[in-house]
Amino acid sequence: MRKRLLIIEFSSLAILLASMAWFGNRQNSGEPLSAGWLLIPALASLALFLSFIGLMYLRWVAAANAERLTRHRIVFALLTLTLLGVWLYAVGNTWVSLNAA
16 A cells, blocks of 8 residues: 555646646746646646555554554544645635636
């Protein structure tokens, strides 16, 4: 499971960086960017976050002692909700700013 999550994490990071570089080149050329193309970095960043969260779960919660497992799960759930909330906020703000322009 860890190997698959690492492959997803680094593949998503490569896709995210490549799409951002491609968007930068398109913006310099003056061509308008369709909002649909933003699904590529949005989905890549979501996959990156989810694989990071999965790896963090394996390293932190799955390896916890039985007596501290509940505490680790609660803290992990709060951290997961925070990370996904930040991702959702960023994607929402990007979408709103594109539609306002």
